[in-house]
Amino acid sequence: MPSLFPESIDVPLFPLPGVVLFPGSVLPLRVFEPRYRKLLEDVLPSHRFIAMAHLKDPSETADIVPGSAPPAVHAILGVGKIVAHEPQPDGTSNIALLGQARCRIEREIPHQPYRIAALTTLHDQAGKSPAEQQMVVLARSEMMKVANGLIARTLDEGAGKKLQAALKEREDAGAVVDLLASMYVHPPGLRQALLESLDILERIRLLHAVMEKLAGQLDPKPPPLRYNHDDYSMN
Numbered sequence: 001m002p003s004l005f006p007e008s009i010d011v012p013l014f015p016l017p018g019v020v021l022f023p024g025s026v027l028p029l030r031v032f033e034p035r036y037r038k039l040l041e042d043v044l045p046s047h048r049f050i051a052m053a054h055l056k057d058p059s060e061t062a063d064i065v066p067g068s069a070p071p072a073v074h075a076i077l078g079v080g081k082i083v084a085h086e087p088q089p090d091g092t093s094n095i096a097l098l099g100q101a102r103c104r105i106e107r108e109i110p111h112q113p114y115r116i117a118a119l120t121t122l123h124d125q126a127g128k129s130p131a132e133q134q135m136v137v138l139a140r141s142e143m144m145k146v147a148n149g150l151i152a153r154t155l156d157e158g159a160g161k162k163l164q165a166a167l168k169e170r171e172d173a174g175a176v177v178d179l180l181a182s183m184y185v186h187p188p189g190l191r192q193a194l195l196e197s198l199d200i201l202e203r204i205r206l207l208h209a210v211m212e213k214l215a216g217q218l219d220p221k222p223p224p225l226r227y228n229h230d231d232y233s234m235n
Helices: 034-042 130-154 157-169 174-186 188-196 200-217
Strands: 006-014 027-032 051-053 075-089 091-110 115-122
Touching: 006 034, 006 075, 006 091, 027 034, 034 051, 034 075, 034 091, 051 091, 051 115, 051 188, 075 188, 130 157, 130 174, 130 200, 157 174, 174 188, 174 200, 188 200
Parallel strands: 006 051
Antiparallel strands: 006 115, 027 091, 051 075, 075 091, 091 115
């Protein structure tokens, strides 16, 4: 992901149940609550970053009840940058976030009407010895065999070529895993586990296992998925 992303930064939190944003993936959102309209108003003229925080308790909502503690969120989250903004006549907005980095919440900064957190940027960890690097290469190759099969079975030809091209653009294995995970991993708990995994080999192996299971569950001819990585043409 962008190397110029700050090592530490204060970013507004957008807590949502079941939403995990990976670096390099695109997340469309509809912003309608007054507090998040204010958030949008504040970040659009500045850094345009929003931290998507996954709620720890899926039964909770992101609502802040007066006089009570705000809902707990996972400490590791994805930060996205607003790359498309479409204001609506009723005051709501449609936006698209492009994932920029994994970050860890160090502390929350008192703020109203929305939450702000002081974040530290996290970096992938890969083995430095030749043997460890070779393990990553081999694990990535085996994972891609499964991924290529899934792409062929779940995307139409045009979308498949777009995704394959996007994967080839990503030189490091961590970015490849993140893009595939954003497409093929749906349970929020698994997505959060992949987001929190900084060890590249561990992340590859986890995604490989998830995709193998998914491939085994597919019908012979499932309906095609859409690959929407660059499908954000809002103004």
